[in-house]
Amino acid sequence: MTQDRNGSPSRRALIGWGGAGLALGAAAAGGAVAMTRTGEDVDPAAAETGAAVAFHGPNQAGIATPVQDRLHFAAFDVTTTDRAEFVRLLKDWTQAARRMTAGKAVGEGAYGGLPEAPPDDTGEALGLKPSRLTLTVGFGPSLFEKFELTDRRPDALIDLPKFAGDALDAARSNGDLCVQACADDPQVAVHAIRNLARIGMGKVVIRWSQLGFGKTSSTTPDAQTPRNLMGFKDGTRNIAGTETDRLAKFVWVGEKDGPAWMAGGSYLVARRIRMHIETWDRTSLQEQEDIFGRDKGEGAPVGKAKERDEPFLKAMLPDAHVRLAHPDSNNGATLLRRGYSFTDGTDGLGRLEAGLFFLAYQRDVREGFVRVQRNLATDALNEYIQHVGSAVFAVPPGVRDKDDWWGRTLFSEEA
Numbered sequence: 001m002t003q004d005r006n007g008s009p010s011r012r013a014l015i016g017w018g019g020a021g022l023a024l025g026a027a028a029a030g031g032a033v034a035m036t037r038t039g040e041d042v043d044p045a046a047a048e049t050g051a052a053v054a055f056h057g058p059n060q061a062g063i064a065t066p067v068q069d070r071l072h073f074a075a076f077d078v079t080t081t082d083r084a085e086f087v088r089l090l091k092d093w094t095q096a097a098r099r100m101t102a103g104k105a106v107g108e109g110a111y112g113g114l115p116e117a118p119p120d121d122t123g124e125a126l127g128l129k130p131s132r133l134t135l136t137v138g139f140g141p142s143l144f145e146k147f148e149l150t151d152r153r154p155d156a157l158i159d160l161p162k163f164a165g166d167a168l169d170a171a172r173s174n175g176d177l178c179v180q181a182c183a184d185d186p187q188v189a190v191h192a193i194r195n196l197a198r199i200g201m202g203k204v205v206i207r208w209s210q211l212g213f214g215k216t217s218s219t220t221p222d223a224q225t226p227r228n229l230m231g232f233k234d235g236t237r238n239i240a241g242t243e244t245d246r247l248a249k250f251v252w253v254g255e256k257d258g259p260a261w262m263a264g265g266s267y268l269v270a271r272r273i274r275m276h277i278e279t280w281d282r283t284s285l286q287e288q289e290d291i292f293g294r295d296k297g298e299g300a301p302v303g304k305a306k307e308r309d310e311p312f313l314k315a316m317l318p319d320a321h322v323r324l325a326h327p328d329s330n331n332g333a334t335l336l337r338r339g340y341s342f343t344d345g346t347d348g349l350g351r352l353e354a355g356l357f358f359l360a361y362q363r364d365v366r367e368g369f370v371r372v373q374r375n376l377a378t379d380a381l382n383e384y385i386q387h388v389g390s391a392v393f394a395v396p397p398g399v400r401d402k403d404d405w406w407g408r409t410l411f412s413e414e415a
Helices: 083-100 141-146 186-199 244-250 277-281 285-292 321-325 369-378 380-384
Strands: 070-078 134-139 177-183 204-215 266-275 340-346 352-362 385-395
Touching (some): 177 186, 177 266, 277 352, 277 380, 285 380, 352 385, 369 380
Antiparallel strands (some): 070 177, 134 385, 266 352
């Protein structure tokens, strides 16, 4: 039986939970000031004013963009087999997204149109600010099969292997495509997904969705580092939206990476991670800090005084989360994380259905998430968490101008 540093029996040796770790509070990256995804400075007060985030650019918004407070993530299954019809939907979605991210209603709006016809917009966001809404689209591996595009499927868009401790629910996993809606107002984010689903009726259907709150990582490290539901600071070393060199190295797909249609895009791994909150809350503070490799108050690594002090990994226990997730333990592998906390009622046994909805962007899934997750097989945190949902998507480059649309580089004949 293992012991904590005080010599007492370890609670996790007494109460075991299956699971597989993920960079919850460790860090696989770095930080910065509010800015657009293209690297142009914006008003520092944008988060407080509910300002709009630029929709057009070489990369999709919602990746390097300063992380908003709320999330509505939806994975869709495509029901149409007509490629032209699906392309038309992507164009319609792009136009709707262009308007919603600017704080405008979809089409002619929620009222004033023909009384005999349904309105173009559902109306619940009327009078609300843009709230920094971003909409980010990704394509799942199964989409390439449905439209006979297997020759254009990127090598980096792999089917994720099964990791130790996975207990994946098929109803909360995979999907032909996804839309990540982030905003500072939850109603704005929900409105966006609702309207895209409405526009797509008969062509796509929501497979699963997830609401999130309390961002658990930040791309603006000048601000206070957020905390996850375990009470620890998360994302201390996350990649900053201003670190163009690190974004190019670890996040954006390069022109030489292949295929050509993905240049300027990225790869997204989404994992729903259940936290066994009740067990964690009965664990001693010392053991909690040993498990993470950081103190709970300041967030400083073991033996250090400040949160951002460079960690001395060998001073941590061999199974400490930070030690195992750190880039130095993973051949430099670094992820840009945009995770959110979630609570979805109870599990029927009086326990909170709560945890982390993990979102990680990377240049190559094989060298990013897969490498880190395999190294976390012995993570002490695994006894308090379990991965119950999973999906991976190829996120195409951004919409360049008013004539461009999501997925054009993939679906255009010249692509």
